[in-house]
Amino acid sequence: MTNPVLVEVTRGNIVESTHRGSVAVVDADGGVVLEIGDIDRPVFPRSAVKAIQALPFVESGAADAFGFGVREIAFAGASHSGEPKHAALAAAMFDRAGLSPGALECGAHWPTRQEAALDLARHGQMPMALHNNCSGKHSGFLCTCQHLRLDYKGYVKREHPLQQMVREAMESVTGAVHGIDNCGTDGCSIPTYAVPQRALAQGFAKMATGVGLAPKRAEAAKRILEACMAEPYYVAGTDKLDTRLMQAANGRIMIKTGAEAVYCGAIPELGLGIAIKCDDGAVRASEVMVAAALAKLMEKDEELAAKLREFAHPVMHNWNGIEVGTLRPTQALA
Secondary structure, eight states, X not given: OOOOEEEEEEETTEEEEEEEEEEEEEEXXXXXXXXXXXXXXXXXXXXXXXXXXXXXXXXXXHHHHTTOOHHHHHHTTOOOOOOHHHHHHHHHHHHXXXXXXXXXXXXXXXXXXXXHHHHHHXXXXXXXXXXXXXXXXXXXXXXXXXXXXXXXXXXXXXXXXHHHHHHHHHHHHHOOOOXXXXXXXXXXXXXXXXXXXHHHHHHHHHHHHOTTSOHHHHHHHHHHHHHHHHOGGGTSOTTOHHHHHHHHHTSSOEEEEETTTEEEEEEGGGTEEEEEEETTOOHHHHHHHHHHHHHHHTTTSHHHHHHHHHHTSOEEEOTTSOEEEEEEEOTTTO
């Protein structure tokens, strides 16, 4: 099955490029509310499922044991931009848990926020693992190990007890097998599993409603989603679309991007989960897809839907600030 074109890129009045993709919106019982393209094709959700991967951090009691609040719980599900506040929060979590940043096994890269990267370079500093966009998630992993008295060395490996806990949570919530045959390695070195979009969307609906989850897991899921919606800056960063979408929705939408143009999230008041994939991995297109899909789902609230539609129609400018074109959802999506 060939997925439909969902996003067009214009230059002047001409369509210059197109992007194909798929959209799944599912309720907690598996009922499909919106289906565009092949939603049964397995995809790697990458960082889009960090909220689910954070379940052991909360369920184990680690978050409470170290006195962490909403901000740290949100940060455990983050793909942050390496800004000073992000690195500082990761370091503070390690201090609280009696750990060193040297325990991180996610690797180091320059902050994705240009200003933060330039500030490091300006002061003659090199990036650390604390600046890795996944250091929040890994802080949650390491604090969980510390709380449970697990040897944290090698915590990124598939066979490590921590990753077994994460895998069990993913399978429980999505209902999809997370086995060796559909396993790959994510950018931060932990396992990532290719599962159908339908399962990912249903999983986030279950996270939002608690349907089909044990009481302890349902409570942890609620805390994680509410934390992300309350502290979107610590989930993403300055000017990131995830931040802007959640700020615009003001606690009504939880949304999270993943590498290669994936989005997952939930609309708790509707009891729905969403999973989106742009076939060619173009983030510019997945951002249009998710904003357009959310606008469609929230259309009864015209004020919010209008804000979301604005995100679905970004204008492109050249280096002189001249408007040169737009991105827009096609009729198949809008």
